[in-house]
């Protein structure tokens with residue numbers, strides 16, 4: 001029997017050690033008690049809390065909500081165009097009229113917002129389509145803002161869809177020049193804000209771009225436009241299908257002189273710290289599932305919302321397995337999104353946004 005006269009600051013314990021049981025009182029603190037003294041089977045039966053769906057729902061730690069999803073959409077010139085992207089089933093290049101129709105559904109499903117990627121008519125060395133007042137994204141923004149004033153509009157700010165060489169910035173001597181690229185990014189951000197973007201999301205990985213964009217937005221009266229920085233963006237194999245969607249594959253070399261080495265976690269934290277200090281309102285890790293550890297670290301470290309981009313390759317590989325009957329669509333989709341949310345991402349950019357929102361009701 002336990003000593004009922006023990007002071008209130010001590011607790012009974014039962015300790016199993018090398019086949020023997022010990023019963024006594026302890027005055028250790030709660031954390032120490034937890035670490036040192038276990039009350040194992042049969043006192044603890046973890047299955048008790050898994051017996052039924054109502055019980056599982058009660059103790060569920062992570063919950064998905066359509067409001068946390070951002071749907072990536074690709075807008076192209078023309079009219080009545082809805083061109084399927086082969087490697088990304090259910091995704092299309094949309095002309096502005098079709099994009100407007102598409103967003104009606106997104107808004108009705110309660111999705112948090114959309115992020116736009118533009119496919120311009122012509123590409124050139126100066127990425128002029130990226131920051132033209134009548135560029136494809138700018139025109140799409142105006143149409144969407146007037147059709148759905150309450151839909152949150154986010155724009156990807158980069159140059160790779162607009163340069164003839166497919167790199168994310170101005171190329172000088174076969175290298176992407178950092179500082180002159182900042183001017184393009186600042187100009188693009190201002191033109192997006194002017195056309196109705198609520199959030200601009202620079203994805204280029206140039207040094208100093210968040211500060212340059214913040215200064216340009218403020219100077220032009222867009223103090224309320226938020227910046228979602230692709231702060232830790234890795235040179236990843238998982239972007240393959242996106243390059244078909246956005247027609248943005250580099251024509252020479254690769255992006256490893258500006259995007260991060262997948263092996264570097266501490267460097268990712270430094271990248272995020274710099275973007276945070278430069279004024280990023282939200283920080284993103286991209287891709288998502290191969291970098292869950294960094295999403296968690298970012299969540300614990302920075303007092304701003306953390307976003308993660310479940311990229312095209314993550315989507316396409318799940319879809320390919322679903323098409324072969326190797327994975328169950330809805331469960332694989334929800335489990336993948338849950339893992340990203342559980343790791344610490346409050347915002348998830350995902351091609352599953354529509355179907356997941358539909359499923360979650």
Ligand SMILES: [Zn+2]
Nearest residue numbers: 158159160168
């Ligand atoms: Zn780019």
